[in-house]
Amino acid sequence: MGDKIVNILLVEDDEVDVMNVKRAFKKNNVTNPLFVCNNGLEALQFLRGEKEHSVHEMPKIILLDLNMPKMGGIEFLRELRKDDKLKNISVFVMTTSNEDKDKVDAYNLNVAGYILKPLSMERFIEAVSTLNNYWKLCEFPDK
């Protein structure tokens, strides 16, 4: 399955969290190309090709934070699911919000998972490892 490496988009405003994800990827030997957007609006522009980037393959997985400036995660999800070209993308929510409302809203918008960001690095690495195993197993539509 090594030939089936998919692009991953991380939508996250906190620089340390971005570093955290990158570090966790490295620790778990996750080699998928990782693109970063700092908020929902930027991510939408990126996915719709409105921003200059050299990606020829659409990311099939999005790691999404909820509390972000300009456009939050739930709002971004709503836009994403309305867009015919983008609505197939798997989205994992990674957030600090333990609110029932956020969880319900997220699952109503067809997220593949809702992960609470743990305080410690160790547990986050475990979580990313599990995620990696999970999406390696998954089949994605070709285009």
Added chain:
Amino acid sequence: MFQLLLSRLYRMKIGTRTAISYFAVIMVVLAFTTASILLLQYGKNIDKKIASSFSPVISTIKDYQYLIEESGRLSSDLTLQPNNTKKLRLEKILSRIYTRQKLTLIGLCQEPGLSDVKKRIIGVDRKFESVMVAEKELLQLLDTTTAYHDPVKIQQANRLKERIELEISKQRLILSETSLQAISVFNKLDAQKFASYRTLSYLLLIMIVVIGFLAILSIYITNITIIKPIKELSSILDEVGAGKIVSFQSYVSRSDEIGEMIESAQKVVKGFKTKEQVANAIGKGDYDIKVPMLSRRDRLGKALTEMKENLKRSKIKEAENIKSLEAYTSRLEKKNRELDQFAYITSHDLKSPLRGINNLTEWIQEDMGEHMSPESKNHFTLLRGRVFRMEALINSILKYSRAGKTNENQEQVNSKDIVYGVLEKTDLPTNISILIDEQLPLVKANRKDLEEVFNVFISNAINHNTSLEPILNITYKNIGSRIEFCIADNGPGIPAEFHEKIFTIFQTLERRDDVENIGAGLAIGKKIVEDYGGKVWLNSEPKNGAKFYFDWPT
């Protein structure tokens, strides 16, 4: 007939009626008096007549008869033997006495009732004229004593005597009849007199009866036309006076003083009735109703108007008060929501830099590896401990801001299930004794809220229990429509001065470095219980354990 009379009476004033009845009585008395006087006069006249003419007529007829008989007797005696005295007497009668007597008698017979008597006497007189002629002849014949010896003369005289006696006996018969006739006329008059007196007594009797009847009639009419309506009216006014407002109607149309009185009373009652209706309407909240004023002096109307205005003003004021109170309440509710929201957002925003700090320290430790001094390592451990405590504090704020009555999924919950569920999730010391009432009641709650409350009190009872043989005791009591739960432990107890403090968020009785305890649990439990309208309290003395109570609606 009687009804017609009554309806006519109702159209008269009482004064007129009284005057008419007095007048009628006076007229009746007057009529009867006049009739009585006339009757009395009539009787008296008859008496007078009897006294002045009838009684003398009878005696005079007797005298007259006697005179005629005397003349006959004298004639007879003189025929037998001469007697000078008798002769003189006869001559006297013939010349004067008879004529006088006759004239007296006729004079007495002037009354119309005696005309028959008079006629008879005149008839007798005419016959007696011839007798007198015969007697005079006799007297001439026997003029001298010698004549008595003359048989021719005697014979002549005897013949005359016989004629005279015959004639006189006839006259006597007629006169007797006449006398009887006079007596009968007299009797008839007497009878008339008595009849008039009898009539008079009847008249008196009738008068008494008529006056009595009039008196009874007037009493009856007064009773049904005056006294009865007044009594009815006064009983109605009594009811009105007692506060019962009854409308009533006079069953006859009448224009007398009673009618006016009834009309006035009706006006009074009608006034009250409209006032009652208006007061009712005001009572029901109709402040725009117009109070009808009977006149400018209608004080009740004025009072009602004033009352209505006052009520209206106070109602408006009340509405304003409610409005401002509502505005205040909604402002307060908004502030509370904002406060909760603030706590929520703040704690969220605090969490991510905290995680950043934690991550960075971990990376530093990782990157430095063995280059880090043991002291620095210790500092890093302490630093991470503080970070974890801060996260716990933030999580508590989050939990506290979210705690409270959840309006969804309110249902009948078996508190026993809840308690056992909580105990299952709790780390229990191995040697703990747990005593729970056999039955715990059904209460109305959102399952999660009640779970949180029991969790708070059970954790509190276990976590702070330093006894070697810890005991947890859960009981309940029915207090009206609420249930009072009691969670008791045999821990160190809480001094009275801290009984309030322990329910305030982040207030702990021990150093956090000694017992890692945030101090939010009891505050969260209290917040939920109070949201359900209950309260939280405790009974505890140092060394004697603590009993925590809270009540919950059923």
